[in-house]
Amino acid sequence: MQEHNIKGQVRQFYDQVGWQMAGEGLYQNARYEDLRPVSREYIHRCHMRVKRHLAKSGDYLLDAGSGPVQYPEYVTYSEGYKRRVCMDISIVALKEARGRLGEKGLYVVADIARLPFKLEVFDGIVSLHTIHHLPMEEKVAAYENLYKRLKPGRAMVTVDGWTISPWMTRMTLLMRIADRLNSKQAKKLEVDATLLKEDPASIDNDSVVEKTKEKPVGTFVHKIDANWLKKTLQGRVPFRILVWRSVSVRFLRSMIQPAWGGRFWLKVLYRLEEWFPRFFGEKGQYPLIVMKKPESVEV
Numbered sequence: 055m056q057e058h059n060i061k062g063q064v065r066q067f068y069d070q071v072g073w074q075m076a077g078e079g080l081y082q083n084a085r086y087e088d089l090r091p092v093s094r095e096y097i098h099r100c101h102m103r104v105k106r107h108l109a110k111s112g113d114y115l116l117d118a119g120s121g122p123v124q125y126p127e128y129v130t131y132s133e134g135y136k137r138r139v140c141m142d143i144s145i146v147a148l149k150e151a152r153g154r155l156g157e158k159g160l161y162v163v164a165d166i167a168r169l170p171f172k173l174e175v176f177d178g179i180v181s182l183h184t185i186h187h188l189p190m191e192e193k194v195a196a197y198e199n200l201y202k203r204l205k206p207g208r209a210m211v212t213v214d215g216w217t218i219s220p221w222m223t224r225m226t227l228l229m230r231i232a233d234r235l236n237s238k239q240a241k242k243l244e245v246d247a248t249l250l251k252e253d254p255a256s257i258d259n260d261s262v263v264e265k266t267k268e269k270p271v272g273t274f275v276h277k278i279d280a281n282w283l284k285k286t287l288q289g290r291v292p293f294r295i296l297v298w299r300s301v302s303v304r305f306l307r308s309m310i311q312p313a314w315g316g317r318f319w320l321k322v323l324y325r326l327e328e329w330f331p332r333f334f335g336e337k338g339q340y341p342l343i344v345m346k347k348p349e350s351v352e353v
Contacts, residue, residue, distance in 0.1 A: 112177025119184025
């Protein structure tokens, strides 16, 4: 697929599908996340991992591929900054972001592979689930060019999913078993609701989440793995691979159920991720890549 066709496809998807409202303040793109109450605390704490690596204050924070800044946690990343520069290929995304940030933001339609900014101008940079939309031949330049826009002594954070998560691969059989158990439970609830002359859809039970399990219509994504990142970026930019979230949405929806002590097990998982961030960053599903630029050396 040619580059301009890829970029056009991504833009069209987010303009016409991803950043369209699906109701209750959620975008269509929320179907890629697990927003059930049982997972809420864990998801929140994972989102907040980004902030701990950014400078607490500064003039400009670049949000490269900002989307609509869709989650409340995302908004907090720029709390200590004078302005947040929201850059996205989708004009719909930027209009939505303006509705959230107002005058706090600056809004730029641009391609993350062709940044229209001066060098060393940003006090912090975040790029969440964006670089994976680039073709392979543009990924290295995207990392390098973002890094060049960073001020000395400051850090940037990127989040994308690995092509293959060794840990999630090992969990495949357990997820299949859990899916069958969940399916049987959902059918039982439907039967019980019929006997009670109730609408099955009205039952408030976290195990019945068929609407959020709807198969999404996606766009171009080309992910990488930890070996590619380490081999390709080594010597080009300084980086650390840490964990953003070690488990996939499918794992959460299959394995994490209220009746199975889901909240408790997510607390345990989060603590393990905090103890072993590098292991879960490389072996889990979603790495958090931190690139910190050294302070300028005065001669």
